[in-house]
Amino acid sequence: MKHLWIVLTTLLTGCGGGCNPPGPPAPDSCEMAAAGSATSLDLLTSEGMPIAEGQALPLVWGAQGGQMVVIELQLAGDVPGCISQESAVYQSGTGAELYLDNEPRKTYPAGSARVTKPIYLQLFDVQPGDPVRVVGRAGGLEAERTVYLDYVGTPDAGVDDAWAPPDALPGDAAPVDATPPDAAPVDATPPDAGSFDAGP
Numbered sequence: 001m002k003h004l005w006i007v008l009t010t011l012l013t014g015c016g017g018g019c020n021p022p023g024p025p026a027p028d029s030c031e032m033a034a035a036g037s038a039t040s041l042d043l044l045t046s047e048g049m050p051i052a053e054g055q056a057l058p059l060v061w062g063a064q065g066g067q068m069v070v071i072e073l074q075l076a077g078d079v080p081g082c083i084s085q086e087s088a089v090y091q092s093g094t095g096a097e098l099y100l101d102n103e104p105r106k107t108y109p110a111g112s113a114r115v116t117k118p119i120y121l122q123l124f125d126v127q128p129g130d131p132v133r134v135v136g137r138a139g140g141l142e143a144e145r146t147v148y149l150d151y152v153g154t155p156d157a158g159v160d161d162a163w164a165p166p167d168a169l170p171g172d173a174a175p176v177d178a179t180p181p182d183a184a185p186v187d188a189t190p191p192d193a194g195s196f197d198a199g200p
Contacts, residue, residue: 027101027103027105027119027120028105028106028116028117029103029104029105029106030081030082030104030105030106031082031104032082033080033082033083033084033104033105034080034082034083034084035083035084035139035140036075036077036078036079036080036083036084036138036139036140037077037078037139037140038075038076038077038078038079038138038139038140038141039076039077040075040076040077040113040141041073041074041075041136041137041138041139041141041142041143042073042074042075042143043071043072043073043074043134043136043143043145044071044072044073044074044115045057045070045071045072046060046070046071046072046118048072048110048115051071051134051145051147052145053145053146054146054147054148055145055147055148056147056148056149056150057069057134057147057148057149057150058149058150058151059123059126059128059149059150059151062120062122066122067122067123067124067126068120068121068122068123069089069120069121069123069132069134069147069149070118070119070120070121071087071118071119071121071134071136072115072116072117072118072119073085073087073105073107073115073116073119073136073138073143074110074113074114074115074116075107075113075114075115075138075139075141076112076113076114077139078139079107079113079114079139080107081106081107081114082104082105082106082107083104083105083107083116083138083139084102084104084138085101085102085103085104085105085116085136085137085138086100086101086102086135086136086137086138087100087101087102087119087121087134087135087136087137088100088101088121088134088135088137089121089123089132089133089134089135090132090133090135091132091133092130092131092132092133092146093131095133098121098123098124098126098132099121099122099123101119101120101121105117105119121134123149126149127149128149128150128151129148129149129150130148130149131146131147131148131149132146132147132149133145133146133147134146134147
């Protein structure tokens with residue numbers, strides 16, 4: 001009976017052989033997607049701000065510990081309410097695909113354009129300061145930005161990497177000055193031999 005209880009508990013929790021890594025939140029997907037014909041396509045942050053080339057983009061954490069970057073797609077032109085799209089992250093340099101989301105997405109009015117809700121792109125084996133390429137494809141267009149991954153609250157997207165641009169994410173501290181504090185100059189002149197004279 002005891003063994004049966006253990007088996008039932010294991011099945012109910014779904015972690016008998018180790019839980020699978022948690023995925024991103026359920027997408028704001030739709031059916032009967034159309035391609036559309038966009039005149040512009042922009043990549044936005046989850047706050048609706050344009051993503052600039054070379055900026056720091058925060059890694060966010062899911063409820064069970066998965067780390068993700070979050071983007072939105074903003075399109076102008078002939079944009080349907082349900083659009084075919086691809087959002088992907090590639091390793092900078094090698095071009096290796098790290099994650100691809102190709103679920104059709106609902107779009108919503110945003111001034112003269114239309115915008116998706118946040119698209120969560122899950123990443124594994126990445127660190128703050130890593131450069132990646134974020135790519136969005138929709139409406140016959142493609143938008144691409146190289147960004148540096150960052151943790152919110154961690155300045156400089158990896159303070160040991162002088163090549164990483166300083167990050168201006170809200171809530172982050174001022175960039176850390178990696179220059180060591182000025183120490184007093186070291187006197188390399190040997191001490192006066194007379195004071196250490198071991199002669200008789």
